[in-house]
Amino acid sequence: MSKPTTAADMPDELRRRLGVPDAVVIGLGSMIGAGIFAALAPAAHAAGSGLLIALALAAVVAYCNATSSARLAARYPASGGTYVYGRERLGDFWGYLAGWGFVVGKTASCAAMALTVGSYVWPGQAHAVAVAAVVALTAVNYAGVKKSAILTRVIVAVVLAVLAAVAVAALTASASDAARLDVGGDAGFGGVLQAAGLLFFAFAGYARIATLGEEVRDPARTIPRAIPIALGITLVVYAVIAVAVLTVLGPRGLAGATAPLSDAVRAAGVDWLVPVVRVGAAVAALGSLLALILGVSRTTLAMARDRHLPHALAAVHPRFKVPHRAELVVGVIVATVAATSDVRAAIGFSSFGVLAYYAVANASAWTLTPEEGRPARVVPVLGLAGCLALAFALPVSSVISGAAVLAAGAAWYGVRRLAAARS
Template identity: 75%
Template sequence: MHRRLGVLDAVTVGLGSMLGAGIFAALAPAARAAGSGLLVGLALAAVVAYCNATSSARLAARHPASGGTYVYGRERLGDFWGHLAGWAFVTGKTASCAAMALTAGSYAWPEHAHAVAVAAVAAMTAVNHAGVQKSAWVTRAVVGLVLAVLAALVTAVLTSGGTDAARLGPGADLTVPAVLQAAGLLFFAFAGYARIATLGEEVRDPARVIPRAVLTALAVALAVYAVVAAAVLSVLGGEGLADAGAPLTEAARAAGVPGLEGAVRVAAVVAALGALLTLVLGVSRTVLAMARDRHLPHALAAVHPRFEVPHRAGLAVGAVVAVLAATADVRGAIGFSSFGVLVYYAIANASAWTLTSSRGRRRRVVPAAGLAGCLAMAFALPVSSVLAGAAVLTAGAAVFALRRARR
């Protein structure tokens, strides 16, 4: 595949992933776990995301190939850990794709959310098939629209007169497990910078571009999340946000600005579609890398001669996501996805620990903190998410063992 993406394109791909369902869907589950203490959880998720981003950027500069932590784990920890990372990413992010599609359906046409979700998956799979450069252009337009609407929402809420700064303080009954669970759910929103690393074969000058793009995208996303979460909390409060089906729409309604609620609905659909597009990009590239090494069927490693994309991997991912979008629940998908992605980044931090000073390691405190944070947040998630995620990872380990036994 050709290296077509520069810094701006790579940053846009990351933002397109992070400004999707995280803003429009993850705030309510996080508030249900920790109330107004979700801001504390947001800060914790941001710290762990910074550690993960730093580790991923250094590894991507050293190993600029498609596959992300699947490649890093394989090269630095061994074949099994690479396989497990790839398995966690593909399964977790496939659930994320379904969550994005269902978010779009819930905002666009709530009575037929599943049907809209399946149509969205088909459309974004087709855009992905057209080539990574076209996908980057679409994502750039999506990010611009979403940022404009979010800026209008924050301005309207803060000037509406219905805000109360006292609602931002954490409650007296806030506990560490509640904060960890909220952080784990919110981390679902920050994981989009991985899309930049998984496109390693399509980024120009990856040793320079990927680290800059990863950290820039994370910084912008954190600023947006903090401002929007504070504004919504100030008008709805912790309990109101926890009970909200569409929290940003309800915040827009509370602001009382004509047309703003409709604009937020449109932005939610567009953001979810943009995130779905970048997720399909990232998952299909990881499937490509795993298929090359025969951890998945080798036929999925094919690259289209004209569009220069892993077209079979993309179509396979799209088909699986379409089935999930027709049957799954958004909030369950978020919890399951968070567990898989946190395990994925735990392996990324363990891989970064092995870097020598001549290969990009500065201090081991960053990967150590990232590894500890990922594991703590993963096992603080709802029990159903932990059990489902553990079962899927066990299945992945069994597949690896069977493959090795056959060889």
């Protein structure tokens, strides 16, 4: 009788350690992060008093994406997320393009989150602090995914406590000090659509659950449960915060705010809470950065296994059972970008790449059969149309740079295929 195969016998396989609570927490750590501290002001600038409509629109697209991703993740419980789904359902090119968009776009997200940490912790040395944060969290991820989940749980608890304090302070402000809440739209449909694209940046973290498909227990059950739970909690939190901030600042005040949540508690007359909000923003950005590095390294692992990226990055550490080379390379690249880039440009560029990634996910979900757990047909159709609409409603500079990078990735794929055909 042959000896049963164990994890130690499969050095290239990751270890399944995460249950539903851990997966939900990782998703929350990715979504309830710096986005809610930073995205409200530019979204209000685009949508005016239509901010809540934009939030609802972004949530609908996110729900469709989450549903499609959950069904696909249950069918293909391997690291890589939509890179794997696109490859299996649509063909090698579409999987590659999704993976390329995710890795490049989320690398920019990592840099944006790191710079957010720096701007809150030490504004005068934001780039240096950003690099230090990347190095520290890369080391945490290197030590194992379970340790990352534990740290993320602590971060999520801190951020939720800070956001609760902001909501209570704003919503209990006296009527004489609070601005009138106005939820009507006065910026036109284009402005609302652009705001939804910007707010989508704050919802996009649920992909991190799917990219960890090879490290969760019973993925066919865990992933479809964890993704909607994480998204639902995030939507409720965002809606409460948006209403609270609009209540005290009003649409115009929010649009002009440099630190919306800090300005909101100050306008509510709770100045002592401002430093707490600043700390909460920094912690939130650290949580997002931790989960982002985790997800990008796993997609890098999957692409390296298929040799779309250098195969050396497919190595899994024999002790920690993590893709250690991929994590180190991602950490070095993110640290370099964080040391040299601008946070606003990074966010816009990232949003385009992420929306392209989810467009492929929805197209892949459309091809599932009922026996494979296909969602209702309207879900991937609405998700695909929503992703494309939000992507091309982003600022022109973001659309041009994002499309150029996707085109460069496609060209590289074509060159590799041509070279392989000739050899």
